[in-house]
Amino acid sequence: xxSEGDLLHTVTTDDISETRRRVGVWMxxxxxxxxxxxxxxQAAYEGxxxxxxxxxxxxxxxxxxxxxxxxxxxxxxxxxxxxxxxLFVLPAVLFVVSLVVFPLVFGLYISFTDWNLASQTGARPNxxxxxxxxxxxxxxxxxxxxMVFYVLAVSVEYVIAFGLALLLNAxxxxxxxxxxxxxxxxxxxxxxxxxxxxxxxxxVRFGPLARLARxxxxxxxxxxxxxxxxxxxxxxxxxxxxxxxxxxxxxAGLQALPREVLEAAEVDGASGWQxxxxxxxxxxxxxxxxxxxxxxxxKLKLADIIINVTxxxxxxxTDSVTSFIFREYRDRSNVGYGTLLAxxxxxxxxxxxxxxxxxxxxxxxxxx
Amino acid sequence: xxxxxxxxxxxxxxxTKWLASRIAIYGALILWAFICFFPIYWTLxxxxxxxxxxxxxxxxPFWDFTPKWKGWQSLGLSPDxxxxxxxxREEFLKRFWNSAIVAVSASTLAVILGSxxxxxxxxxxxxxxxxxxxxxxFFFLSQMILPPVVLALPFLxxxxxxxLLDTRIGLILLYxxxxxxxxxxxxxxxxxxxxxxxEEAALVxxxxxxxxxxxxxxxxxxxxxxxxxxxxxxxxxNEYFFAALLTSTDAKTLPVMVASQTGSxxxxxxxxxxxxxxxxxxxxxxAVFLERYIIKGMAAGAVK
Numbered sequence: 050x051x052s053e054g055d056l057l058h059t060v061t062t063d064d065i066s067e068t069r070r071r072v073g074v075w076m077x078x079x080x081x082x083x084x085x086x087x088x089x090x091q092a093a094y095e096g097x098x099x100x101x102x103x104x105x106x107x108x109x110x111x112x113x114x115x116x117x118x119x120x121x122x123x124x125x126x127x128x129x130x131x132x133x134x135x136l137f138v139l140p141a142v143l144f145v146v147s148l149v150v151f152p153l154v155f156g157l158y159i160s161f162t163d164w165n166l167a168s169q170t171g172a173r174p175n176x177x178x179x180x181x182x183x184x185x186x187x188x189x190x191x192x193x194x195x196m197v198f199y200v201l202a203v204s205v206e207y208v209i210a211f212g213l214a215l216l217l218n219a220x221x222x223x224x225x226x227x228x229x230x231x232x233x234x235x236x237x238x239x240x241x242x243x244x245x246x247x248x249x250x251x252x253v254r255f256g257p258l259a260r261l262a263r264x265x266x267x268x269x270x271x272x273x274x275x276x277x278x279x280x281x282x283x284x285x286x287x288x289x290x291x292x293x294x295x296x297x298x299x300x301a302g303l304q305a306l307p308r309e310v311l312e313a314a315e316v317d318g319a320s321g322w323q324x325x326x327x328x329x330x331x332x333x334x335x336x337x338x339x340x341x342x343x344x345x346x347x348k349l350k351l352a353d354i355i356i357n358v359t360x361x362x363x364x365x366x367t368d369s370v371t372s373f374i375f376r377e378y379r380d381r382s383n384v385g386y387g388t389l390l391a392x393x394x395x396x397x398x399x400x401x402x403x404x405x406x407x408x409x410x411x412x413x414x415x416x417x
Numbered sequence: 418x419x420x421x422x423x424x425x426x427x428x429x430x431x432x433t434k435w436l437a438s439r440i441a442i443y444g445a446l447i448l449w450a451f452i453c454f455f456p457i458y459w460t461l462x463x464x465x466x467x468x469x470x471x472x473x474x475x476x477x478p479f480w481d482f483t484p485k486w487k488g489w490q491s492l493g494l495s496p497d498x499x500x501x502x503x504x505x506r507e508e509f510l511k512r513f514w515n516s517a518i519v520a521v522s523a524s525t526l527a528v529i530l531g532s533x534x535x536x537x538x539x540x541x542x543x544x545x546x547x548x549x550x551x552x553x554x555f556f557f558l559s560q561m562i563l564p565p566v567v568l569a570l571p572f573l574x575x576x577x578x579x580x581l582l583d584t585r586i587g588l589i590l591l592y593x594x595x596x597x598x599x600x601x602x603x604x605x606x607x608x609x610x611x612x613x614x615x616e617e618a619a620l621v622x623x624x625x626x627x628x629x630x631x632x633x634x635x636x637x638x639x640x641x642x643x644x645x646x647x648x649x650x651x652x653x654x655n656e657y658f659f660a661a662l663l664t665s666t667d668a669k670t671l672p673v674m675v676a677s678q679t680g681s682x683x684x685x686x687x688x689x690x691x692x693x694x695x696x697x698x699x700x701x702x703x704a705v706f707l708e709r710y711i712i713k714g715m716a717a718g719a720v721k
Binding site for chain 1: 435442443445446449450453454456457459460463467471472474475489491505530531533534535537539540541543545553557559560562563565566567568569570571572573574575578579580582590591593594597601615616617620625626627629651654657658661669672673675676678689690693696697698701703704705708711712715717718
């Protein structure tokens with residue numbers, strides 16, 4: 050989908066004087082120097098080498114913003130028309146780099162410290178201790194194993210979502226009505242869903258689903274008692290919220306299918322099932338793969354429902370990695386160890402997604 | 418007069434088959450509509466129930482229980498309390514405003530930054546160091562796989578020293594970061610669909626590239642921007658994880674408020690139901706009226 054080369058080609062004659070260029074360069078240099086000086090002073094103040102300084106690092110942040118603005122302005126001052134082009138992308142790049150790369154590098158540092166926000170001493174590097182602790186942490190491995198189950202559940206969600214998309218694509222009345230209703234669960238915040246379904250509808254005494262279970266002959270329904278059942282209920286709740294997401298992507302794919310091919314199949318006398326298996330499904334593969342991958346990416350962030358419904362229980366059976374780290378911080382303020390766990394998780398995710406993309410890339414292309 | 422077209426026996430069979438498939442399709446549709454709608458119905462009705470109604474499992478208002486305003490009273494939102502001063506309502510409205518301001522500002526910021534970047538990437542050739550256009554696009558989109566938990570703890574520590582903990586600005590920055598890749602994904606698709614000749618004509622007529630972007634391209638891409646905005650709005654409004662970690666009193670958002678109430682012992686069903694309803698209603702309304710934008714947003718990029 051990428052097109053290298055200028056699509057919109059512009060020919061400009063920029064006449065940038067030497068003074069103008071010098072102004073631009075010095076604007077950036079001076080503001081950068083300001084950031085460095087302020088940061089050094091503040092670091093010295095916090096390290097109690099000097100006695101004057103600010104209460105917080107906020108002035109450094111302001112100086113940084115000034116530098117970013119100067120850098121953007123300098124693009125036009127120094128490069129004229131070419132700078133105007135850069136200015137489209139530069140703000141977003143600066144924003145993402147300063148909000149992702151810097152915290153990531155910083156996070157890498159704290160993940161090798163014993164930083165606990167509750168203790169008085171600050172961060173002290175402790176080498177490989179966190180990694181060793183992680184190696185022996187059965188709960189973390191358990192959470193990772195749970196993530197595998199949660200990701201596998203995507204396949205069932207996919208089947209349901211595909212079915213619903215086919216239904217919505219059929220010749221039906223009130224299509225818009227059904228589409229809106231089907232979309233509703235996606236709009237609800239996972240926190241509200243945890244109460245609405247997890248805490249009230251699945252409540253063992255008065256919840257409507259517990260009543261239903263009792264009338265179906267399950268005498269003492271307990272939805273979060275056994276590990277398997279609890280994990281299954283979490284999967285169901287997450288699926289309930291996110292099936293519309295896949296459904297809409299698949300529906301868009303179905304509506305973009307070439308009419309002639311489907312009609313040709315019909316004329317050739319293919320039955321409904323044959324048409325689906327031989328024509329619709331293969332044509333839908335690229336869309337399906339995209340939808341599944343995006344859904345898996347969202348699934349790997351799963352936490353809200355678990356935090357609010359089971360807090361990982363019973364015995365860590367429903368823990369996702371995110372909810373586990375959340376509690377590691379909430380209950381023990383263990384920033385250093387928690388960050389290391391998150392970093393390891395990030396590496397695992399990157400490896401997994403890269404491998405996944407490699408494997409599925411040959412199905413991403415639409416068959417000619 | 419003899420009948421020319423005879424009904425063959427197989428035609429009857431065809432008709433039964435057609436009828437059966439209709440029944441199956443509508444049955445499945447109605448079943449799933451019920452599954453989607455029942456939890457919302459349950460929450461809305463429970464907010465009007467009293468304890469005995471909940472315990473008896475009454476479902477249908479006016480038929481097996483009489484609706485009462487008790488749940489909404491606990492939020493100070495029942496009709497008889499609207500004129501009075503109520504501290505619970507103040508509290509609720511504060512959270513509601515926090516959520517609204519954070520979600521709207523973050524979505525706006527993300528749409529502005531994201532549209533500019535997407536437009537630039539779809540029209541010009543860049544080279545930042547070793548990174549070319551496709552690398553820059555990949556860099557933006559790859560942010561999507563970054564799990565929030567990786568950034569959460571570093572941000573907690575950074576925000577503490579920047580005095581941004583428990584502020585709306587802090588949340589806005591993070592939420593913008595969170596939805597930016599999605600906005601770029603949608604907008605890139607939009608801009609690629611707009612023919613370059615339009616801008617070329619504008620350039621010939623004497624507009625600069627920014628002028629052409631503002632006056633020619635933006636109006637055409639507006640529906641896509643609205644779609645990206647609404648989708649971001651939904652994601653930001655529902656976000657819980659960062660808000661739970663990074664806010665405590667001032668900037669607490671609605672989901673955090675809902676979550677903190679569920680944790681308390683002996684939940685008041687009616688007040689929880691009222692609170693949940695109030696938290697989900699804005700987005701239910703958005704879904705009903707702006708459904709086509711949401712679908713447009715999610716479909717963009719899936720189909721190429």
